[in-house]
Amino acid sequence: MLKILLISGFTGMLAFAGCKDKPAAKDTTGPASSKTTEATAPAAPDSAKHIVFFGNSLTAGYGLDPSEAFPAVIQEKIDSLKLPYKVVNAGLSGETTAGGKGRIDWLLQQPLDVFVLELGGNDGLRGIPVSETGKNLQDIIDRVKAKYPQAKILLAGMQVPPNMGSKYAGEFRAVFRSLADKNKLPLVPFLLEGVGGIPELNQPDGIHPTARGHKIVAENVWEMLKVML
Known part of the structure; x- marks a missing residue:
């Protein structure tokens, strides 16, 4: 297990290591699966729009029932508000940004109206250049x-964690804001x-977050996503 340095001010970020493989090349994110699965939720009408969550083990809900992963929790929120959206969980344990780039064309064969991009964590802990x-x-x-020119992207x-080096950590954190600004995307x-660093x-x-942790993650995402729906 990766030992993370808990440094004041960074406690809330450390457990994002959930998307990293073990240093010795053993995948701590769990067995990979090439199958894209829909988050467990009540059947949506055929006219429903599709929200695709594209990410790694955090999106996949590693170690939990699919119904407990944050995309499924968001589906529950959507259903409670009677919004015409159907969530598709396209999370893959161990996924890197390079891996995501390799499978995105296959994924885009299905309908898509909103795209939530959650990748990069595995890159960071492997020290891949930002x-x-x-x-x-x-x-x-x-x-x-x-x-899908009309699709909304989040x-x-x-x-x-800081033990990756302050320079690298700063550059890594900044790349997401840079991409959001460049593409005019909500972030x-x-x-x-x-959730990170809280046992x-x-x-x-x-x-990896527990079911309770995923509910908090769902709130983090929903805060931005609800404005887009």
Whole structure:
């Protein structure tokens, strides 16, 4: 298990390591699956619009029932408000931005009205150059825009712990704001705000949020997403 330095001011960001593989190349995010699954929710009418959550183990809800992952929690909010949207959970454990770029064209074969992009965490903890992460995320954004020009896109920001080096951590955090500004996209500043580094909100591995943690993550995302629907 990755040992994270808990430094004052960074406690709220550290457990974002949930999207990283173990250093020895063993994937702590769980077995990968190439199958895109819809978050568990009541059947939506055929006329419903589609919200696709595209991310890694955080989106996939690793270690939990699919109905407990934050995309499914958001579907519950949507249903309670009787909004005509259907959530599709396209989270894949262990996914990097390069991996996401490799599968985005396949994913875009299905209907899409709102696209929530949650990738980058695995890049950060592997020390992948921030410029490469930024280029991959931009490429994904460009492909979504090209296939669905009218689609709305929400970007989820991530952070790396300070033991990755303050320079790298700062550049990594900034790349999400830069992409949001460049593409005029709404941004969730930090997906795991209020969850990272809090033991009772994470599973025994200290990495992946519990069902309770996912409810908080859902609130973080919903704060920005509800304005778009």
